[in-house]
Amino acid sequence: MGKLRLFVDRMSQPSRAVLIFCLANGIDLEEHLVNLAKGEHRKAEFKLINPMCQVPAMDDNGFHLFESHAMLKYLVCTYPNIKDHWYPADLRKRAQIDCILDWHHSGLRRGSAGLVMNSVIAPVMGRKLDPQAAAEAEALLKASLGKIETVWLTGNGKFLTGSLQPSIADLSLACEVMQLQLLGKAKFSDLLDSNPKVKNWLAAVERTLSPHFSQVHDIIWKAATMYENKREREARKADGTISKL
Amino acid sequence: MGKLCLFVDRISQPSRAIVIFCLANGIAMEESEVDLLKGDHKKAEYKAINPMGLVPAIDDHGFYLFESHAILRYLSSAYPDVADHWYPADVKKRAQIDCILDWHHTNLRPGSGGLTINRVAAPLLGRPLDEKAAAESEVLLKASIKRIDTLWLNKEGSFLTGNEQPSIADLSLACELMQVEFLGEEYKSELLSPHPKVKHWLDAVEKALAPHFGDVHQKLKAGALAFRK
Numbered sequence: 001m002g003k004l005r006l007f008v009d010r011m012s013q014p015s016r017a018v019l020i021f022c023l024a025n026g027i028d029l030e031e032h033l034v035n036l037a038k039g040e041h042r043k044a045e046f047k048l049i050n051p052m053c054q055v056p057a058m059d060d061n062g063f064h065l066f067e068s069h070a071m072l073k074y075l076v077c078t079y080p081n082i083k084d085h086w087y088p089a090d091l092r093k094r095a096q097i098d099c100i101l102d103w104h105h106s107g108l109r110r111g112s113a114g115l116v117m118n119s120v121i122a123p124v125m126g127r128k129l130d131p132q133a134a135a136e137a138e139a140l141l142k143a144s145l146g147k148i149e150t151v152w153l154t155g156n157g158k159f160l161t162g163s164l165q166p167s168i169a170d171l172s173l174a175c176e177v178m179q180l181q182l183l184g185k186a187k188f189s190d191l192l193d194s195n196p197k198v199k200n201w202l203a204a205v206e207r208t209l210s211p212h213f214s215q216v217h218d219i220i221w222k223a224a225t226m227y228e229n230k231r232e233r234e235a236r237k238a239d240g241t242i243s244k245l
Numbered sequence: 246m247g248k249l250c251l252f253v254d255r256i257s258q259p260s261r262a263i264v265i266f267c268l269a270n271g272i273a274m275e276e277s278e279v280d281l282l283k284g285d286h287k288k289a290e291y292k293a294i295n296p297m298g299l300v301p302a303i304d305d306h307g308f309y310l311f312e313s314h315a316i317l318r319y320l321s322s323a324y325p326d327v328a329d330h331w332y333p334a335d336v337k338k339r340a341q342i343d344c345i346l347d348w349h350h351t352n353l354r355p356g357s358g359g360l361t362i363n364r365v366a367a368p369l370l371g372r373p374l375d376e377k378a379a380a381e382s383e384v385l386l387k388a389s390i391k392r393i394d395t396l397w398l399n400k401e402g403s404f405l406t407g408n409e410q411p412s413i414a415d416l417s418l419a420c421e422l423m424q425v426e427f428l429g430e431e432y433k434s435e436l437l438s439p440h441p442k443v444k445h446w447l448d449a450v451e452k453a454l455a456p457h458f459g460d461v462h463q464k465l466k467a468g469a470l471a472f473r474k
Contacts, residue, residue, distance in 0.1 A: 051396055052348070067348055069343065
C-alpha cells in the first residue's frame with residue numbers, strides 16, 4: 001500500500017490542521033505543495049484530485065477526499081491507534097465535536113478568513129482589499145471568539161467542551177485562530193486579550209501538539225514578520241510624505 | 246421516558262431537514278416552535294437550549310445539541326431503527342457524505358440563504374434588503390447548483406454520490422434548495438432549467454420522503470405565496 005498523499009499549502013489553515021494531525025499521530029504521508037499564491041490549485045492536474053480547486057485534499061490509495069473536517073474524521077476512523085479523544089466514539093461527545101466543527105464553517109472561519117483575506121492577503125491572490133468586508137468579518141470574528149470563550153471553554157479541562165485532551169475541533173479552530181497572526185502582533189494580542197480563556201486554550205493546543213504545531217506554523221510566523229515589516233515601511237513612507245509637506 | 250424535543254421553525258431550511266428526518270424514520274418527537282419572525286430565538290429561555298440563538302436545536306432527554314448536520318449525524322447513530330443509507334457506517338461512503346455536508350456550509354447554503362434573505366425575506370426579520378449581497382449570493386448559488394450537477398449527480402443512482410437511497414446530505418441540500426420558493430415558482434424553474442439532473446434529484450428526494458417532505462414544506466410554500474402577494 002502506498003503512502004497517504006496530502007495536497008496542501010501550509011499558508012492555509014485547514015491544510016495545517018490535517019498535516020499536524022498526521023504528524024501528531026504518526027501517520028506516514030507524502031506532502032504535496034499546492035502553491036495557492038502561484039495559482040496551482042486551479043491547474044488541471046490538481047482538479048483531478050479536488051474538482052473544487054481548494055486545499056487541503058488527499059489521495060488515500062486511490063480514494064480522493066476534500067474538505068478538511070471530512071478528512072480529519074476519515075483519518076480518525078481509518079488509521080489504527082488514533083486515540084479516542086481526537087473524535088470520541090461516545091455518541092454525545094462526538095455530537096458536540098461535530099457541532100463545533102459545523103459552527104466553525106459559518107462562525108469563526110468566515111470571520112477570521114474574511115478579515116485576513118480582505119485586510120492583508122487579497123493582493124497576493126490577485127484580488128483587491130475590501131475594508132467594508134473586512135469590518136463585517138471582524139465583527140463576526142470577535143463574536144465568534146466570544147462564543148468559544150463563553151460556550152465551549154467553560155468546563156474544567158483545558159480543551160473545548162471541557163476535555164482533558166484535544167479533539168479534531170481544537171486542532172481545526174486553533175489553526176484558524178493562528179491565521180490571525182498575519183494581522184500583526186498588536187492586533188493579534190488585542191483580539192485575544194479580551195478572551196483570556198481562548199488565549200490559554202491556544203497555548204495548551206500548541207504545547208500538547210509540540211513540536212508539530214509550531215513547526216507547521218513556521219511559515220505563518222515568517223509571513224507575519226514580512227507583512228509587519230511591509231506595514232512599517234508603508235507607515236514610514238507615509239510619515240515621510242507628511243513631514244515633507 | 247419523555248420524547249425527543251425539537252426546537253424548530255419550519256420556515257428555516259435546516260429545521261425542516263430535522264423534522265422530515267424524524268418523520269421519515271418514525272422517531273417519536275415533540276415539535277416545539279421557535280417563531281423566528283417573532284424573535285423567539287433571541288429570548289433568554291431559548292438561549293438556555295442553544296446559546297447561539299439559532300434553530301434547529303434538540304433536547305434528547307437532557308442532552309442539548311444544535312447545528313443541523315451534527316443533529317442529523319447524532320440521530321442517525323443514536324436511534325437504532327435508522328437505515329444505514331442515511332449516514333453509512335462504511336468509512337469511505339460516510340466520508341463522502343461528510344464532505345458534501347461540509348461543502349454545503351460554504352457554498353449552497355450561503356448562496357441560497359444569502360439570496361433569499363437579502364433579496365426578499367430580510368424585512369420579515371427586521372433587516373434591510375441588500376441587493377449587492379443578494380447578487381453575490383446568486384452567483385454562488387448558481388455555481389453551487391452546477392457543482393451538484395457535475396460532481397455528485399454523475400452516477401447511476403438518483404441520489405448524491407450515485408446512491409440508490411437518500412442520505413442526510415440529500416435531505417439537507419434539498420431543504421436548502423427549496424428555500425428559493427421565496428422567489429417564486431417561476432424563479433425556481435428558471436434556476437433549475439439548465440440542470441435537469443438537479444431537478445430530477447429534487448423530485449426524487451420529495452418522492453422518496455413522501456408525504457413528509459411535501460407536508461413539512463407547506464409552511465414555506467404558503468408563506469412564500471402570501472409574501473409575494
